[in-house]
Amino acid sequence: MGTVWFVGAGPRDPDLITVKGRDLITRAGAIPCAGSLVSRTATRWAPGDCEIADSKGMTLAEIGAWLMEKAGKHDTVARLQTGDPGLYGALIEMVRFLEAAHIEVGGVPGVSSAMASAAAVEGLTLPEVTQTVILSRIEGRTSMPKGESLEELARHHRTLCLFLSITLPVQDTARSAGGGLAGGRADPDGLQGRLAGGKDRARYSRRHRGQMPRRGDR
Template identity: 75%
Template sequence: MGKVWFVGAGPGDPDLITVKGRGLIAGAGAILYAGSLVAETALRWAPSGCEIADSKDMTLEAITGWLIEKARVHDRVVRLQTGDPSLYGALIEMARPLDAAAIEIGVVPGVSSAMAAAAAAVESLTLPEVTQTVIITRVAGRTPMPEGETLEALARHRCTLCLFLSIRLLRKVRSALCAAGWQEQAPVLVVHKASWPGEEKIIRGTLADIEARCRAEQVDSQAMIIVSPTLGARHWPSLQTSKLYDPDFTHRFRRRVGSEGEG
């Protein structure tokens, strides 16, 4: 039996795949990639003769069946997934049948679209004394949310929210956040195909108008929604800076200014 590697392809730009992930692709005997989400350019490192298939029209059973079949032939099989395999990637659903077939599994993390979206817009998801917490979640759709995890309940924390798989549910986002106490004029960032060369779109707005702005840009898929009290901080008149770099702060690599000889 060969080994199946679940590799995070990152958000879209093939250069954002990890060096380890690229190396696994270069040595793979078979690759199954999520064609609806992963740019085909990520396959540029696949060796000649590598078996390559697109899973966009496969069921879960077909995907795991393909991986098991190829692992019986090749030493290395790669399942190439968008972003990071541990986030909305059906990793455990695919791992369980492979475990039952006694096939070894490895996972290589990837850059999440949440991080890529923040990078594209030059935004920070955390700021000192503003928020130190990031919630990664989604709006309930065909997949219901577990008890206690409604968007309204999570939004009451008033921290950064990164919303996956929710771009067609912006009206629900607005309703839930307003019910949780957010203002209609709270800033919202939407990034479509973050990091995809020539396809990325950055849309800024508020809870009140972001749906209309996205509709005007014809963005209704593959988009990250970020709602955060940190948005736009580059242009604030003042900012509370991190204590880590404060000259009065001592840590194991630096003593505070004027502390020589103290104690």
């Protein structure tokens, strides 16, 4: 039985995959990845006979079953996940499924969109302004626990990185919070960093809060 590796593929930039992640791809017998989230060019290092599957339409149970089947055929299976697999990647659920089947698993961290954005705006912290960074998401189809709404988090007046929220109405929610979401201060013109996945590359843009999308905007 082979080992299933969960590899962070970075923010849709194949050049940001770690050396360890790339090495696993070069010897993987099977690679599942969400084609809408992970750049398919990330698989360019895979062997010619590697089984590559798009997991976009699969449920967690179906992905788990696929991984288990391929682990029975190959020494190395590399599950590519956008950003870092430990952030909003359903990693715990899949690991439990595989461990219950006595399949060895491993993890390789990846460059998250927050860290890529930090590099683009010269950091997420600033002396005498904020030394705290909050990683969260806006409530969508998945509800947020009590005390973790965007309004409540914004009241801390710290740097706030929002995942899985690029298409959601940030502007109206941020205004109701009574403050900006960047720079650690209630600044109505607070600078926002947006990192969105394109077809094969991440796209980064700087916008002020007034330029963030409203509900219904595309």
